[in-house]
Amino acid sequence: MTERTTRAQRMTAPLATSAVKILAESSGGCIRPVQLRRTDLDTGQVEQVMVPCGATLAGKCPACAERARSLRAAQCGEGWHLEDEPIHQPDPPDDWQAWLLEQRADAQKLRDHAATAGQDTDDLEQLIGELDAELVRAGVRGKPDPGKKGAARRHRSTRRRQDAPDLPRRKISPRTTGKVYTAPDGKTYRPSMFLTLTCVSYGKVRDDGTPADPGSYDYQRAARDALHFAALFDRFIQNLRRFLGYDLQYFASVEPQRRLAPHVHIAVRGTVSRAELRQVLAATYHQVWWPATDQVKFDGDRLPVWHEASGSYLDPATGEVLPTWDQALDAIGAGDDPLHVARFGPKFDAQGVLAGSKDSGRVHPLPDQVPDQARRRLPSSRHRRPGRPHRKAHRRAAI
Numbered sequence: 001m002t003e004r005t006t007r008a009q010r011m012t013a014p015l016a017t018s019a020v021k022i023l024a025e026s027s028g029g030c031i032r033p034v035q036l037r038r039t040d041l042d043t044g045q046v047e048q049v050m051v052p053c054g055a056t057l058a059g060k061c062p063a064c065a066e067r068a069r070s071l072r073a074a075q076c077g078e079g080w081h082l083e084d085e086p087i088h089q090p091d092p093p094d095d096w097q098a099w100l101l102e103q104r105a106d107a108q109k110l111r112d113h114a115a116t117a118g119q120d121t122d123d124l125e126q127l128i129g130e131l132d133a134e135l136v137r138a139g140v141r142g143k144p145d146p147g148k149k150g151a152a153r154r155h156r157s158t159r160r161r162q163d164a165p166d167l168p169r170r171k172i173s174p175r176t177t178g179k180v181y182t183a184p185d186g187k188t189y190r191p192s193m194f195l196t197l198t199c200v201s202y203g204k205v206r207d208d209g210t211p212a213d214p215g216s217y218d219y220q221r222a223a224r225d226a227l228h229f230a231a232l233f234d235r236f237i238q239n240l241r242r243f244l245g246y247d248l249q250y251f252a253s254v255e256p257q258r259r260l261a262p263h264v265h266i267a268v269r270g271t272v273s274r275a276e277l278r279q280v281l282a283a284t285y286h287q288v289w290w291p292a293t294d295q296v297k298f299d300g301d302r303l304p305v306w307h308e309a310s311g312s313y314l315d316p317a318t319g320e321v322l323p324t325w326d327q328a329l330d331a332i333g334a335g336d337d338p339l340h341v342a343r344f345g346p347k348f349d350a351q352g353v354l355a356g357s358k359d360s361g362r363v364h365p366l367p368d369q370v371p372d373q374a375r376r377r378l379p380s381s382r383h384r385r386p387g388r389p390h391r392k393a394h395r396r397a398a399i
């Protein structure tokens with residue numbers, strides 16, 4: 001039986017989505033779970049599976065971010081001082097993983113048949129995509145079908161830039177532990193380090209971070225460096241691992257500086273000397289192969305028009321079909337320069353952390369000291385206080 005209610009009364013009733021969100025949040029559940037449909041091909045029974053979103057930023061999902069944060073803290077606490085390598089033997093797939101892999105193989109077979117027969121493969125490709133995503137979520141590493149590629153990869157010259165020094169490359173051994181140092185008394189140390197990398201200067205800034213001279217400040221470079229910072233950081237870690245020849249482990253947090261340029265704090269297991277860091281930094285860059293942006297082609301009222309039938313944009317004056325992003329990328333020739341080359345600034349801050357020394361009392365336990373991605377906290381507030389003598393006092397990384 002339903003009672004008659006006024007509109008005002010109905011408006012105060014909780015909205016299903018926000019009520020569920022609040023309930024999920026208050027009970028520590030994921031607020032944006034991914035719903036997957038699982039069909040038993042023998043019985044035809046359909047089951048809905050809810051998988052947590054796995055976000056690492058609290059702004060996206062507080063529960064998942066907190067889970068990720070405590071997992072990292074636990075991993076760090078248990079693993080940071082380990083002296084032996086963890087066992088690398090991959091586990092055999094469990095039932096759920098095996099089931100997914102079977103479905104993946106069947107879907108691939110069906111897709112390939114359909115493709116050869118000239119039939120539409122969209123649905124099957126979507127299914128394969130969903131299964132791949134679910135396999136990743138189920139903890140299966142690598143690609144189930146390495147032969148299959150999405151869009152063909154664009155080939156860019158892999159020649160190193162003339163202005164970047166070469167870096168000796170070693171084969172990366174599966175070792176994750178850093179160097180061991182032995183003191184005269186026979187005691188051994190396996191030091192770690194905190195490292196902060198920043199972007200180059202784009203011009204002088206005032207105390208509040210705004211440019212002292214807006215006319216000469218390189219806003220464009222600042223924006224592009226920020227945009228491609230993550231790729232540059234990946235390249236740095238890759239170079240560092242190749243240079244050191246082992247699978248160096250780290251926890252890192254990217255944060256905006258006062259001038260809004262990103263910088264990254266990295267807690268590194270093992271140490272790297274200043275000279276080595278300088279060498280790796282000088283050789284690290286990220287080239288951005290995007291179409292040129294120096295000429296504004298459409299402006300004001302003269303904007304490209306969307307053409308529904310062809311699924312592309314047209315030139316408003318000539319009606320000409322405009323190139324897609326991919327076509328514009330393909331048009332970049334071998335003789336063209338990259339749109340942008342991102343690099344770290346030459347200045348960096350490296351501080352050694354010696355387990356077993358009096359310093360380690362300060363930095364131990366490590367879980368509180370490593371960067372907290374979910375809350376974007378600094379590994380240590382020291383970084384923000386200028387003019388303190390600690391920087392020199394703790395510079396022990398450069399061994």
Ligand SMILES: [Zn+2]
Nearest residue numbers: 030053061064
């Ligand atoms: Zn979530």
